[in-house]
Amino acid sequence: MEIAFIFTWGILALVMISIHIYATILVPARKSPKNWGSVPCKILRSKLEVDGDMDGPSFWINLQYAYRYENKNYVSKLYSLNYFPSSYKKYHKKIFDKYPKDAESICYVNPQNPSEAILSRKSSMGICDIIIIIIFLLLGIGMLLYALYMVTR
Numbered sequence: 001m002e003i004a005f006i007f008t009w010g011i012l013a014l015v016m017i018s019i020h021i022y023a024t025i026l027v028p029a030r031k032s033p034k035n036w037g038s039v040p041c042k043i044l045r046s047k048l049e050v051d052g053d054m055d056g057p058s059f060w061i062n063l064q065y066a067y068r069y070e071n072k073n074y075v076s077k078l079y080s081l082n083y084f085p086s087s088y089k090k091y092h093k094k095i096f097d098k099y100p101k102d103a104e105s106i107c108y109v110n111p112q113n114p115s116e117a118i119l120s121r122k123s124s125m126g127i128c129d130i131i132i133i134i135i136f137l138l139l140g141i142g143m144l145l146y147a148l149y150m151v152t153r
Contacts, residue, residue, distance in 0.1 A: 003150045017136040027084040033081060033121045035106040041067035041117070043103045044075070051085070059092040062087035063099060067107050069114045076107065076117040083120075090113025095120075 045064040050057050061083075066075050079095060088094070099105060099119060110116040 006143050007147035008151075010140050010147060012153050013136050013140030013143065017133055017140060020133060020136075022146065029113040032120055033108050033110070034075060036110050036121075037069070038106050038108050039067050039069055039117075041065045041076075041105050041119075043099050044104060046096060046101045046103075048085075048098050049085075056087055057089070058085045058087060059089050061092055061099075063119070064101050065099075065105070065107060065117075065119065067109065067117055069109045069117075074109075074115055074117065076115070078116070078118045080118050080120040080122060095105055 043063065045062065045063045047062040049060050049062045051060075052058070061079055062078055064075060064076075064077050066073065066076070105119060107117045107119050108121055
């Protein structure tokens, strides 16, 4: 029973980290904004939002900006391709301060889908995300190796 339990949790840890890697690294990488064109934009809305629950507050930036691409007007709400709410208020406040309402800025437009634009090409994945990925990856591999060791001894 102990081996099945460890093996199951090892598989679960690897599946969870695989989903996290897919959502935060692989999906944004496929849409690499490195070749997206830059155009001027105007910030229409900029709010630092907070939502609290039992786990504590979660912050995010509620942005909306207008831009013109190939003689058509567009509006977007994306900051970056992998921007997520988090409890790191300083990070979100920094973005909020950089993009106040009515400010002029540069946004990056997806040439295959001009209705998709972002304000930042940078990844919002921080050191904590990388540490969590490594911990769960090592934990999952360790559990699987331990279960295999217990079965073969």
